[in-house]
Amino acid sequence: MISVADTRVASARRPPRPARSLARRRTTDRTVTALLLLATAASVLTTFGIVLVLIFETFEFLRVVPLTDFIFGTEWTPLFDPKRFGVLPLVSGTLLVAGIAALLAMPLGLVIGVFLSEYAGARTRSIVKPFLEILAGVPTVVFGYFALTFVTPNLIRPLIPGTDVFNAAAAGIVVGLMVLPLVATISEDAMAAVPRSLREGAYALGSTDLEVALRVVVPAALSGIAASFILAISRAVGETMAVAIAAGSTPVLTLDPFRSVQTMTGYIAQVSLGDTPQQSIEFRTIFAVGMTLFLMTLALNVASQVIVRRYRNVYQ
Amino acid sequence: MSVTAADRALWRPRVEQRRRTGRGFVVLCYAATALGLLALLVLIGDTLVKGAPYLSWDFLTSYPSRFAERSGVLAALVGTFYVGLIVIVVAFPLGIATAVWLEEYAAPGAVKSILQTNIGNLAGVPSIIYGMLGLAVFVRALGLQRSLLAGGLTIAILVLPIVIINSQEALRAVPSGLRHASYALGATRWETVRHHVLPAAMPGILTGTILALSRAIGEAAPIILISSIAFIAFLPESLLDSFTILPIQIFIWVSKPQEAFHAIAASAIIVLLALLLAMNAVAIVLRDRARRGTRW
Amino acid sequence: MIGSSRSLALVVSTALVLAACGGAGPGQPASQTQPGTTAAVKLAGTIKIDGSSTVFPISEAMAEEFQKKNREVKVTVGISGTGGGFKKFCSGETDISDASRPIKDSEKAECVKNGIGYTELQVAIDGISVVAHPQATWVDCLTTADLKKIWNTGSTVKNWKDVRAGFPDQELKLYGPGTDSGTFDYFTEAINGKEKQSRSDFTASEDDNVLVQGVAGNRGGLGYFGFAYYVENKSKLKVLKIDDGKGGGCVEPTLQTIEQYAYKPLARPIFIYAKSDSLKRTEVVEFVKFYLGGDSRKLIGSVGYIAAPDTVYIDGLAKVIAVK
Numbered sequence: 001m002i003s004v005a006d007t008r009v010a011s012a013r014r015p016p017r018p019a020r021s022l023a024r025r026r027t028t029d030r031t032v033t034a035l036l037l038l039a040t041a042a043s044v045l046t047t048f049g050i051v052l053v054l055i056f057e058t059f060e061f062l063r064v065v066p067l068t069d070f071i072f073g074t075e076w077t078p079l080f081d082p083k084r085f086g087v088l089p090l091v092s093g094t095l096l097v098a099g100i101a102a103l104l105a106m107p108l109g110l111v112i113g114v115f116l117s118e119y120a121g122a123r124t125r126s127i128v129k130p131f132l133e134i135l136a137g138v139p140t141v142v143f144g145y146f147a148l149t150f151v152t153p154n155l156i157r158p159l160i161p162g163t164d165v166f167n168a169a170a171a172g173i174v175v176g177l178m179v180l181p182l183v184a185t186i187s188e189d190a191m192a193a194v195p196r197s198l199r200e201g202a203y204a205l206g207s208t209d210l211e212v213a214l215r216v217v218v219p220a221a222l223s224g225i226a227a228s229f230i231l232a233i234s235r236a237v238g239e240t241m242a243v244a245i246a247a248g249s250t251p252v253l254t255l256d257p258f259r260s261v262q263t264m265t266g267y268i269a270q271v272s273l274g275d276t277p278q279q280s281i282e283f284r285t286i287f288a289v290g291m292t293l294f295l296m297t298l299a300l301n302v303a304s305q306v307i308v309r310r311y312r313n314v315y316q
Numbered sequence: 317m318s319v320t321a322a323d324r325a326l327w328r329p330r331v332e333q334r335r336r337t338g339r340g341f342v343v344l345c346y347a348a349t350a351l352g353l354l355a356l357l358v359l360i361g362d363t364l365v366k367g368a369p370y371l372s373w374d375f376l377t378s379y380p381s382r383f384a385e386r387s388g389v390l391a392a393l394v395g396t397f398y399v400g401l402i403v404i405v406v407a408f409p410l411g412i413a414t415a416v417w418l419e420e421y422a423a424p425g426a427v428k429s430i431l432q433t434n435i436g437n438l439a440g441v442p443s444i445i446y447g448m449l450g451l452a453v454f455v456r457a458l459g460l461q462r463s464l465l466a467g468g469l470t471i472a473i474l475v476l477p478i479v480i481i482n483s484q485e486a487l488r489a490v491p492s493g494l495r496h497a498s499y500a501l502g503a504t505r506w507e508t509v510r511h512h513v514l515p516a517a518m519p520g521i522l523t524g525t526i527l528a529l530s531r532a533i534g535e536a537a538p539i540i541l542i543s544s545i546a547f548i549a550f551l552p553e554s555l556l557d558s559f560t561i562l563p564i565q566i567f568i569w570v571s572k573p574q575e576a577f578h579a580i581a582a583s584a585i586i587v588l589l590a591l592l593l594a595m596n597a598v599a600i601v602l603r604d605r606a607r608r609g610t611r612w
Numbered sequence: 613m614i615g616s617s618r619s620l621a622l623v624v625s626t627a628l629v630l631a632a633c634g635g636a637g638p639g640q641p642a643s644q645t646q647p648g649t650t651a652a653v654k655l656a657g658t659i660k661i662d663g664s665s666t667v668f669p670i671s672e673a674m675a676e677e678f679q680k681k682n683r684e685v686k687v688t689v690g691i692s693g694t695g696g697g698f699k700k701f702c703s704g705e706t707d708i709s710d711a712s713r714p715i716k717d718s719e720k721a722e723c724v725k726n727g728i729g730y731t732e733l734q735v736a737i738d739g740i741s742v743v744a745h746p747q748a749t750w751v752d753c754l755t756t757a758d759l760k761k762i763w764n765t766g767s768t769v770k771n772w773k774d775v776r777a778g779f780p781d782q783e784l785k786l787y788g789p790g791t792d793s794g795t796f797d798y799f800t801e802a803i804n805g806k807e808k809q810s811r812s813d814f815t816a817s818e819d820d821n822v823l824v825q826g827v828a829g830n831r832g833g834l835g836y837f838g839f840a841y842y843v844e845n846k847s848k849l850k851v852l853k854i855d856d857g858k859g860g861g862c863v864e865p866t867l868q869t870i871e872q873y874a875y876k877p878l879a880r881p882i883f884i885y886a887k888s889d890s891l892k893r894t895e896v897v898e899f900v901k902f903y904l905g906g907d908s909r910k911l912i913g914s915v916g917y918i919a920a921p922d923t924v925y926i927d928g929l930a931k932v933i934a935v936k
Binding site for chain 1: 344351352356414436438443473533570582592
């Protein structure tokens with residue numbers, strides 16, 4: 001502690017020694033830096049791990065199954081005789097469910113986003129924002145349960161009686177609900193970033209609220225909105241539990257949402273529940289399908305980042 | 317030049333009509349929001365109605381059984397707690413340390429931006445892919461078998477990117493003036509981080525980590541690949557024991573055709589949602605304290 | 613800011629305390645002798661069971677009742693399918709394998725290769741039940757020829773009217789066990805003539821519950837699975853009589869017809885396979901003895917299967933004791 005005695009002229013006395021020597025503090029600093037770097041490296045290892053595992057097993061898979069058969073084949077029967085390894089039925093199932101989800105979430109999410117950004121007052125926001133957070137936080141099993149026990153019997157069956165108990169529509173609807181908050185909040189953020197001056201200019205020219213919202217703000221925030229759409233699709237593509245419970249386990253190339261289908265994620269879940277042993281071709285199908293899934297979501301995520309970076313309007 | 321009557325005839329402001337369209341849109345907005353809100357309320361309401369009758373202390377302290385009336389979530393609850401603990405112990409230090417390095421130490425440049433993009437991409441990878449990683453690395457390569465440790469580690473690396481991103485945001489929110497003041501007094505970088513930046517960012521970091529924990533607890537897909545034993549009627553007593561978690565137990569019960577099992581699935585969902593609600597409430601309290609406590 | 617570190621400490625310690633409390637729950641009995649255990653020897657250990665989803669209800673019931681009496685024994689039961697179960701069993705991962713068909717030669721070879729010895733024990737008789745939706749009023753009995761027409765490889769039957777003249781125009785939705793299932797193996801061999809020979813465009817699942825949900829939810833649904841799953845869901849399903857074309861007429865699967873193997877060709881024995889090394893552990897032997905013991909017949913019946921004649925169990929017990 002510095003005492004009154006020490007406050008005399010600096011030249012008369014050396015300054016008080018710091019609690020720890022500078023050298024020791026520097027060593028601690030360097031050690032900690034190294035540890036932190038190690039932690040970061042560990043985090044990065046995950047990416048390498050994922051890519052390595054997928055590549056290795058897919059490579060083994062492709063030694064047995066030609067790539068063209070995999071990509072262009074229209075029948076997926078790896079567990080039956082004769083084995084067919086065309087991944088298209090699974091991809092079509094995934095896209096069907098994701099498509100229905102997007103059809104629900106995109107318009108609804110955008111409208112809610114516009115509402116929150118342009119119209120809603122503080123009190124309305126204080127109700128809507130938590131609700132969106134809750135919707136985003138509900139675990140996906142719950143949505144699956146909801147699809148199977150509520151949506152199919154009470155919403156779909158009354159309208160379309162021939163609907164299978166497992167169907168793509170119910171799964172698509174709940175996945176849409178799941179990604180709705182994503183579209184709403186990201187679009188709202190993008191629209192909030194549009195400077196007020198743009199809006200005020202439009203108002204000055206005699207525009208109504210709606211015209212400002214739809215003709216000025218939305219186009220200005222378009223890159224962010226587009227990014228939110230793509231992220232929503234990516235999330236819908238990667239969804240597992242809801243589709244495993246409600247969409248069915250029949251791999252079939254179809255556009256009919258009212259029948260049982262199987263998504264890529266649903267297939268992986270199904271085979272894992274039955275658990276095939278390590279070196280078999282059936283086991284490798286999990287990884288081949290997983291690789292396809294990984295590449296699809298990666299492409300979507302990268303696309304959304306590129307769109308934001310290249311097309312974002314930068315305002316002063 | 318002045319506007320003639322002929323000119324005016326060309327341009328019809330149609331103000332009333334445009335205003336009406338605008339009002340119509342507002343109605344649409346409220347309808348859309350109400351629809352979303354309604355969907356959530358129906359979901360929660362339906363679950364509550366079906367599940368509340370079976371909710372009881374017995375339900376929380378019993379094991380699953382082939383009889384729906386006697387089944388309970390004890391094994392699943394305890395499994396969920398343990399997985400949560402492993403996530404806290406593994407993902408939080410690792411994630412916060414990475415965030416600190418990225419925000420406080422890394423020089424802006426190619427390496428940092430590649431790492432950032434990398435972590436951002438990892439956050440978007442479907443959870444079932446993490447399950448595959450866990451299966452190949454933890455269960456098989458490291459020989460952990462289908463144990464609690466393998467499952468916990470898999471979930472930990474799943475939420476790691478979320479912890480990193482949230483912590484980074486919290487660290488970024490600390491004004492640089494604080495750091496500069498500390499450096500000006502002669503502190504090393506670590507001393508600045510440890511005594512000034514981290515404490516200032518801690519509420520934000522905690523909020524983020526609790527949200528990551530919520531995500532971890534609700535995940536089922538990776539655990540399907542790690543361990544999906546259909547019947548577990550005991551508590552894991554070591555890290556290498558078999559285990560089950562709430563979302564998986566719900567999944568198993570929903571997959572049974574009997575109505576009674578659907579009902580207790582609803583009860584289990586209520587338990588899970590209550591757990592998440594509690595954690596999010598803690599996060600919100602911390603967030604508010606952070607906002608009130610900070611005086612920059 | 614100090615407050616938030618204290619909160620963190622509080623949260624973490626609460627979590628640890630709760631977890632510890634959870635661990636000290638019902639798993640810690642007083643050291644009293646429970647009925648059903650060997651007196652003065654408290655059984656402890658882990659028993660891993662996996663395999664057929666047909667046999668699963670029995671193993672689940674046995675595991676539940678056994679664990680009630682022997683709190684320190686941990687029994688897990690999985691449903692990887694008969695084939696999946698054998699793969700794990702023959703690589704030493706499980707102690708007991710549930711099987712709805714006898715072990716195949718290729719599986720036997722795998723076990724021999726890995727040095728896994730085992731004992732085959734019949735535990736019950738099952739009658740694979742062919743079910744339809746309760747509102748399928750047009751059908752009551754199907755011949756094995758009908759079934760083969762529907763289920764064989766390359767079958768293009770997509771509508772009930774293609775099955776038999778006189779059936780209405782109703783889309784046929786098929787549900788059946790997956791390819792790891794012993795039921796699938798048995799059914800395809802009995803009906804289509806060759807194991808695993810089957811059309812592939814149906815909803816396949818190792819989880820028979822999913823199949824029940826499927827058939828019960830579709831008016832044109834048709835599926836097949838173990839008798840217990842039918843009994844458990846009687847109100848949702850309509851079981852069909854089977855005529856095997858050999859003069860027996862239409863036979864409905866019931867306790868009597870299955871027990872006497874009159875329900876042809878789909879009545880079959882179901883098994884568990886116990887690993888010889890595991891049988892050296894007391895808790896495993898006691899569990900198997902419990903499984904085959906006289907008290908458990910009622911359990912088998914309550915689950916929906918048919919107990920085999922007493923001699924079968926007595927022989928089984930003898931085999932188990934001999935291994936010890």
